[in-house]
Amino acid sequence: MASAGLRDELDCSICLNLYTNPVTLRCGHNFCRVCIDRVLDTQDQSGIYSCPECRVKSPKQPLQRNITLHNVVEHFRSTQPHQEKVTGIYCTYCxxxxxxxxxSCLHCEASLCDKHLRVHNKSPEHVLSEPRTSLENRKCSVHQKVLEYYCTEDAACICVSCSLAGEHRGHQVEMMDEASEKKKKKLRNVFxxxxxxxxxxxxxxxxxxxxRRKAQEKADGEVERVDVLFIAIRRQLDDLEKKVLSEISRQEKEESLSLSALIHQLEIKKDELSRKMKHIEELCNMTDPLTVLQEPDTGDLCDPEEGGGDEDTGGHDKAHDVDVDGIAxxxxKGFSDILTYLPSISLAKPKEIEIYEEGPADILLxxxxxxxxxxxxxxxxxxTWTKITQNRPETAKRFQSPQVMSSRRFTSGRHYWDVEISRSRDWMVGGCxxxxxxxxxxxxxxxxxxxxSLCGGLEYKNQCTVRHDxxxxxxxxxxxxxxxxICLDYGAGQLSFYELCDPIRHLHTFTTTFTEPLHAVxxxxxxxxKILGGGAAVRKRPQ
Incomplete structure (x- = not known):
């Protein structure tokens, strides 16, 4: 009730709606600015202006906006869930x-309020529509009659005169409502x-x-895998570098110790020779022949052909030099091992880097x-293929074609096996x-x-193929x-083939999702x- 009473106080007495941009007259009454402007405009001819409420007369003056009332109305409007929509179109007769x-009546070209609508002519030519500000576009520009028909040939809205005597005479026409419904139907279909x-x-x-997301994830995964691969390769290169440098240092230390011992022996020999030289020099400088002749036998001092030191030194140098060929x-070998066992390098995440070494050969037929x-x-x-039948019992497991499977089957992990082919007309190796x-x-x-499988043979002229399904x-x-x-990564769904040349060369990789155990075949x-060797990946944590 309080809300209803407040609403009455906030309604303009002219439009009976909530105040819009309210203004106040000198008498104190409030109106919408648009409403009071309309009333005052009708009073311009008389020159006397009066309030619609109290009829108090006053000279025309600038209207004062009531800010307080405006704020109260806006606050009240915001608290109401449903407000009447004001179109801004007013009754022509009020x-x-x-x-x-x-x-709005298209025939009368007038807008009607509820009161005037009740007494309005109900004849068919009086076409009613929603309130409109302009009704000129609802009439024919030639005959000034209401547009009631639609010419389907010219796709134009026409009046009755256009259809009977105008330029659309004889054309197929429809009522506008009917044509509108047809167009709406088409539009709904298009919609x-x-x-x-x-x-x-x-x-x-x-x-x-x-x-795009999967491609990004795959690219990120490949970048990560490649990073891990090169980390593992660098680790192996670092290990190889340390091993080679350690061997060089060992040989250098061994050579240094050997040469130091030899130098010490030669220094002793040099001192002995110097002593002998000094003694001989003293004898040569003596003038008393008796003293010189009375010295013990000096044959060992005077033998100029004494030797052996130079030859020993030369032999030592040749035998204990740094083994350059061995280092090379x-x-x-180290580089070859890295390339050979490259397929066995772990491609796990960086936090789980592992190096895989060759495990025991366990591939048996x-x-x-x-x-x-x-x-x-x-x-x-x-x-080995043979023309002599082996007369083995026929069972469900036995191949009819010249094939054989391994007894070992793989259901997880990474494995490999090497094979050697001896002048076969045709051969195939792989997994099944x-x-x-x-x-x-x-x-x-x-x-x-x-x-x-990987297929080859003499008939292929060394041009191999890979085959599946x-x-x-x-x-x-x-x-x-x-x-x-043949390298198998069961978890990753990869079966790869490599040629064991120098360096090792990748031939092809099948990628799938394994759904059964896999056998070598x-x-x-x-x-x-011949199966040369193979095994499972044996994990070795990096040092």
Whole structure:
């Protein structure tokens, strides 16, 4: 109730709405500035101005803004959840005081308040619309009649005269409301299509952002892996440097001690020679022949051919010099080891840097999987193709083609194995799942999605290929060495092939997600393949 009473006090007596920019007359009454300006403008002809409330007359003067009342109205307005929307359009027929219009008549070109709307003509030509300030654009510029129709051929709004006698005579026309609904329907269809396109665009943007994020993460991961790789290489280089410098220092110290001992012996010998020289010189300076002749035998003093010191020294120098060739060999071997075991270097995060050294060779062939045209050596290391059938029992595990699997299977960690191929017409090495088919053309390693292989042989003319799921990738360069290393990183899903030349050369890496244990597998025609060594990665913490 208090709020309702306050509202009554804050309403302008002219527009009956909340004060807008309120001003105060000399009599003390308040009005909206627009409302009182309208009233005073109607009184300009008489020259006498009076308050609409109390009719007190006064000369026209500048209106004083009521700041306090303005602040009270704004505060009241902000506390009300719903306020009447004031359009600023007033009834054409309310002359004494402006009253907000609720409708506009297109035929009469007038705006109407509630009171005048009730008595307004209801005939069809009187078209009502929302309150409008200008009604000229609602009439035909030629005939000055209300636009009621829509010409579909010219896409223009027309009046009845345009349709009957004007330039649109004979054209197909529709009522404006009907044409408007049709256009709205089309617009709604377009709107739905735009919504669909926008959703697709948003999904595309999200997909690209996700790709960008993943690319950034992958790049960051690769940068981290490369940093770790070079840290490990530098660590090994530092170790090699310390080892070589230590060997040089050892040889230098050994040489220095040996030479110091020899110098000491020669110094003693030099002093002895000096003593003898002095004694001989004294004898030579004596004038008494008896004294000279009475000296003991001096043959050892006078023998000019005495020697042995120079030869001994020369022999020592030749035997104990710094071994330059040995140092060079140590450096060469150290660099070769770094390149050879590069695939075994850990690529863990920097906080988990580890160096991996060669572990025990544990790759043995499983005779139970060997085909009958494959001969397995007693040490289970060599597979040789043979024309003589081995008459092994046919089982579900045995390959029909000349292949054999390892008995060891890998389910985690990093491992490698080296193989040597001896003049084989065709050969394949790699890895496979235990669920690989053992019969049929699709049982060859690389011809299915359960195996990965490197293929070569005399018929390939040293041009090797890698194969998975019957898809071949021809390697860009020839493989001249008959030794190959296969490296497995089970957790990272990588199976890599390297040529064991000097330096070691990377051939190809398969990347996947392993879903089964992995076995080493060999396939050979017209030759043999021998497993030279291999093993698991043995962790060694950096010193």
């Amino acid at each position: 002359v004494d005081s402006p009253v907000p219009a609720v409708k 739905q299509k735009l919504i669909t396109k926008r959703e697709k665009t948003e999904k595309r943007v999200q997909s690209l952002e996700e790709r 060999g140590m450096l060469h 499983d005779v139970n999987t060997a085909a009958n045209d494959i001969l397995i050596s007693k040490n289970l290391k060599t597979a 799942y235990p669920s690989i088919d053992r019969r049929g053309d699709r049982s060859h390693i690389g011809e299915n999605n359960k195996s990965w 019957s898809k071949d990738v021809l390697l860009p360069h020839q493989v001249s060495s008959n030794r190959v290393r 060999l396939c050979v025609w017209g030759g043999s393949i």
